[in-house]
Amino acid sequence: MQSSTRRAVIDLGTNTFHLLIADVFASGTISDVYRERIFVKLASEGISTIGEASFLRGIKALCRYREVLNEYGVSDLQAIGTAALRTASNGAAFLQEAKEKAQIDIKLISGDKEADYITSGVLLAVPAATERVLIMDIGGGSTELIIADKDGVYWRRSFPLGVSVLFNEFHSSDPISAAEISALEAHLETVLKPLKVALKAFSTHHLVGAAGTFDVLAERLRDPGAPLHPTSHKLDISGFPSLYERIVPATLSERLALDDVPVERADMIVMAMILLRFVLRLASIEGITVSNYGMKEGILVARPQDAK
Numbered sequence: 001m002q003s004s005t006r007r008a009v010i011d012l013g014t015n016t017f018h019l020l021i022a023d024v025f026a027s028g029t030i031s032d033v034y035r036e037r038i039f040v041k042l043a044s045e046g047i048s049t050i051g052e053a054s055f056l057r058g059i060k061a062l063c064r065y066r067e068v069l070n071e072y073g074v075s076d077l078q079a080i081g082t083a084a085l086r087t088a089s090n091g092a093a094f095l096q097e098a099k100e101k102a103q104i105d106i107k108l109i110s111g112d113k114e115a116d117y118i119t120s121g122v123l124l125a126v127p128a129a130t131e132r133v134l135i136m137d138i139g140g141g142s143t144e145l146i147i148a149d150k151d152g153v154y155w156r157r158s159f160p161l162g163v164s165v166l167f168n169e170f171h172s173s174d175p176i177s178a179a180e181i182s183a184l185e186a187h188l189e190t191v192l193k194p195l196k197v198a199l200k201a202f203s204t205h206h207l208v209g210a211a212g213t214f215d216v217l218a219e220r221l222r223d224p225g226a227p228l229h230p231t232s233h234k235l236d237i238s239g240f241p242s243l244y245e246r247i248v249p250a251t252l253s254e255r256l257a258l259d260d261v262p263v264e265r266a267d268m269i270v271m272a273m274i275l276l277r278f279v280l281r282l283a284s285i286e287g288i289t290v291s292n293y294g295m296k297e298g299i300l301v302a303r304p305q306d307a308k
Contacts, residue, residue: 006033008074009299010065012106014043014084014140014164015268016212017061020296021072028124028301034072038064039264042084043140043164050088058094062102078299080117081108083141083162111158114295115144119153121298122146122210125231125291132204134283137294138212138272140164145195145279147202155198159191161275163213163268175251176270184271188278196282205286207279208232210294213265213272217243218290220260235288240280244273 004023011018021034038061045051050058062079069077079098085091086108095106109117118137126133132154135146141162147155170176170184209217218233220243226234247255248270255266265272279285 004031005076006072006074007076007300008069008072008078009296010062010077010079010104010106011296011299012058012079012081012085014047014082014142014162015039015041016140016264017058017065018296019065019068020300021069021074022297022300024300030124030297030300034068036065036068041140041164042088043162043168046168047084047087047141047162047165048089050084050090050094055090055094055097059097059101062098062104066102066104077104079104079106080295080299081106082114083111083139083160084164086110087141111142111144112156114142115146115156115158117295117298117302118144118210119146119148119156119298120301121293121295122208122291123148123150124297124301125293126208126289127229127232131206132202133206133208133289134199134204134279134285135208135210135291136214136276136279137210138163138214138275140268143275147198147204154202157194157198159195161188161191163271163275166271166275167268171268171271175249175254181248181274184274185278188275192278192282195279199283203283205284206289207283207285207287208289208291209276210291213269213276214290216261216265216269217288221288231292233290233292235290237280237286237288240277240288244277248273 004025008021017038019036022030040057042054098104122135132149137144139162142158143161144158221235221239223234223236
């Protein structure tokens with residue numbers, strides 16, 4: 001029987017705080033023990049400063065997670081702060097209060113390190129691919145894009161294109177206006193020029209999405225004819241245009257009424273869909289796989305020296 005170590009990771013995302021407790025085996029595989037996510041929306045009042053209400057929601061979530069960690073007797077914990085906590089003027093104050101009230105030490109990581117962990121988690125989840133894939137993780141404060149295959153990473157970059165950032169800058173109308181969509185796409189054209197260059201050097205037509213919006217797509221567009229896999233799902237990409245047309249032109253109240261859009265994502269999913277469509281077109285994507293694993297799982301299986 002394989003030996004295992006019980007570990008926990010908290011991913012403090014811009015929109016969502018995730019807790020994962022799992023048994024990590026010597027082989028590098030993991031077995032879930034407990035998962036929870038809490039939508040805190042740290043950037044609901046802007047990305048430059050965490051608003052008072054968002055600050056309190058975040059600390060409350062961490063106090064809740066401390067209770068769970070104590071209940072499960074987990075001492076091996078990594079708490080990772082990403083885009084919002086990297087950029088907020090009061091990010092340091094949040095880290096201090098988290099330490100005082102929840103006894104949780106938070107480590108801030110760079111966008112590049114975030115992409116590194118995401119890559120490790122995704123490649124653990126998807127079947128070993130002989131072809132290159134474009135990995136995409138759409139967060140609240142940033143979006144990570146990685147070109148990789150089973151042999152390694154060819155290119156990776158973290159972009160300031162999280163849905164909270166884009167929402168605050170480009171989505172003031174309800175529903176979003178044609179002018180706002182055009183302005184957003186022009187912005188993406190400029191910011192994602194490095195991806196365009198990378199795709200010329202390392203072309204790929206297969207996208208692997210990690211978490212967030214991709215979970216919504218997995219529920220709606222899962223390919224019923226694809227072989228079942230425990231930690232990833234192949235999508236029927238032909239259904240994406242109709243799903244886009246259901247979500248993007250809708251008002252917030254109309255999106256809240258859609259069964260396949262979680263209430264917590266209804267406000268910002270428009271940004272994610274526009275960003276995703278842009279990338280699908282830029283890379284001429286022909287297939288999409290959704291990975292159940294992402295940054296949290298990548299952190300869990302990282303070597304101890306990698307996490308420092």
